[in-house]
Amino acid sequence: xxxxxxxxxxxxxxxxxxxxxxxxxxxxxxIVDKLRDTPGLTAHQLGGAVGAKPDAVAQLxxxxxxxxxxxxxxxAGTYSLDALADVAExxxxxxxxxxxxxxxxxxxxxxxxxxxARTGNAVGLKELYGAAEGxxxxxxxxxxxxxxxxxxxxxxxxxxxxxxxxxxxxxxAGAQVLDLAGNTGLGAIHTYRHKTSPGLKxxxxxxxxxxxxxxxxxxxxxxxxxxxxxxxxxxDEIPRGxxxxxxxxxxDMFDQDDVYKILNGVNAALEVGGQVNIMVPVYPExxxxxxxxNVDFFPAFFIGCTMGQGGPxxxxxxxxxxxxxxxxxxxxxxKDAAEVPPDVIPVQAVxxxxxxx
Numbered sequence: 001x002x003x004x005x006x007x008x009x010x011x012x013x014x015x016x017x018x019x020x021x022x023x024x025x026x027x028x029x030x031i032v033d034k035l036r037d038t039p040g041l042t043a044h045q046l047g048g049a050v051g052a053k054p055d056a057v058a059q060l061x062x063x064x065x066x067x068x069x070x071x072x073x074x075x076a077g078t079y080s081l082d083a084l085a086d087v088a089e090x091x092x093x094x095x096x097x098x099x100x101x102x103x104x105x106x107x108x109x110x111x112x113x114x115x116x117a118r119t120g121n122a123v124g125l126k127e128l129y130g131a132a133e134g135x136x137x138x139x140x141x142x143x144x145x146x147x148x149x150x151x152x153x154x155x156x157x158x159x160x161x162x163x164x165x166x167x168x169x170x171x172x173a174g175a176q177v178l179d180l181a182g183n184t185g186l187g188a189i190h191t192y193r194h195k196t197s198p199g200l201k202x203x204x205x206x207x208x209x210x211x212x213x214x215x216x217x218x219x220x221x222x223x224x225x226x227x228x229x230x231x232x233x234x235x236d237e238i239p240r241g242x243x244x245x246x247x248x249x250x251x252d253m254f255d256q257d258d259v260y261k262i263l264n265g266v267n268a269a270l271e272v273g274g275q276v277n278i279m280v281p282v283y284p285e286x287x288x289x290x291x292x293x294n295v296d297f298f299p300a301f302f303i304g305c306t307m308g309q310g311g312p313x314x315x316x317x318x319x320x321x322x323x324x325x326x327x328x329x330x331x332x333x334x335k336d337a338a339e340v341p342p343d344v345i346p347v348q349a350v351x352x353x354x355x356x357x
Contacts, residue, residue: 017107022063024099031057032084035070039080046079095343097153104149105136106305113304121308136306141209154249158186161279161348164335166194168350169277171244174199178242180266181206181234181250185214188227191246203228205239234262238269245270248279252312253302256321263325270355276327278353281312281346282334291337293345315349327353 001009026032030050035041043061047054061079064070071082084092109116109124116123125131129146131139140147171177174197179187182204191202204214208231218224230239235258238245245266251259266276284292294312302310313321319329331352340347 019063020099020102021107022060023069024096024103026060026064027096027099029057029060031061032070032081035079035081036085040073040076040078042077043079091341091343094156094341097156098343098345101149101153104145106301109305110300113300116304116308119308122304122306123308124304135308155186157346158190158249161335162187162190162194164339164348165248165277165279165350166190168331168333169352170275171195171197171200173197175201175243176241177202177244177246178230178239178269179204179246179248180238180262181247182214184210185217185227185229187246187248188214189217189221189223192223192226201226201228203230203239203242205230205232205234207231207233234265238265240269242269242274244275244277246277246279251278251280251318252298253307253310255309258309259321260325263322263327267326267355272355272357274355276322276353276355278318278322278351279348280318280351282315282318282349283312284347285314285316292347294347297345315351318349318351322351322353326355328356329353 029052031046031052034046034049041049042054043058044054046052047057050057061070061072064084065072065079068082069084071080072078073080108128109122112123112127121133122131122135125134125136125139129139129143136146136150140150171191175195177188177191177195177200179191179202182188183206185204188202188204192200204210204227206214206229211229211231214229215224218227218229232239247262247266251262254262263276270276281294281298283294287295299311315332315334319332322329329351331350334349335347337347
């Protein structure tokens with residue numbers, strides 16, 4: 001790559017935040033919805049309809065016209081949807097859920113990314129929300145803006161990826177299953193529904209303050225007889241007496257030493273032959289793969305916005321770590337990128353392993 005080409009790549013990074021917010025603002029202002037309902041409006045008409053200055057509307061729409069999202073009729077001075085007109089409402093809603101989470105959870109906190117990397121704490125959460133050394137997951141209950149943006153996306157992600165996960169893991173009939181760090185029970189509910197069998201019991205294990213909401217979710221979904229909750233911390237002790245431990249959307253939150261603590265704790269809690277089934281976003285084995293955006297997003301997101309540490313690893317790295325912690329890996333697959341909607345960032349993997357003597 002020449003020097004000029006390198007600097008041109010820098011320019012793409014420079015304009016990234018501005019492009020992101022120009023696009024999102026056109027949705028937040030209602031400009032896109034208005035053009036969907038009434039094509040062929042001028043900037044003055046749009047401004048009057050959405051409560052914004054016409055000049056500002058015209059400026060924001062320049063990018064959307066450049067990208068082909070919106071069409072502009074030079075002679076009439078009117079705008080209509082172009083490529084955006086062909087996007088299904090459900091797909092657009094999914095993409096906007098990601099964008100809203102990035103705006104609320106990431107943009108402000110990433111101002112402090114360098115400080116977070118130096119200290120190992122999510123400094124933006126301290127500066128903006130007063131969380132001295134806490135993580136995003138510690139404070140979402142007290143901050144509705146963070147909770148709504150993050151939880152809405154995570155619930156959608158879980159609902160969309162769980163059918164693939166459960167289609168690739170074995171849960172024998174009547175198994176006793178522990179959903180490690182299962183938050184408020186959605187994973188346990190999905191486990192029971194996807195793997196229903198006589199005697200199957202699924203237990204959510206998470207911090208004690210999650211118990212009430214978790215049990216309410218079990219009752220609301222009609223699985224209270226089959227699902228339960230245990231309060232605790234994965235870094236203290238993991239409950240025993242389970243055949244299978246599920247670890248989903250969790251290992252990537254931590255650096256290697258903490259991942260080893262978690263895996264060793266799971267190993268200690270299982271009998272020989274016990275299973276652990278993991279779902280985690282992974283980096284491509286070839287890190288220069290331009291079709292995988294996990295590298296673009298997750299390092300800054302975990303270090304600067306949520307944990308002050310962590311980030312996914314390559315699939316081969318996770319399998320090596322499992323073997324280091326006393327497991328034999330029996331399956332390790334990455335979701336086919338062709339099956340992932342093109343606007344979705346995470347590329348997930350499933351890793352199944354058995355405790356060996």
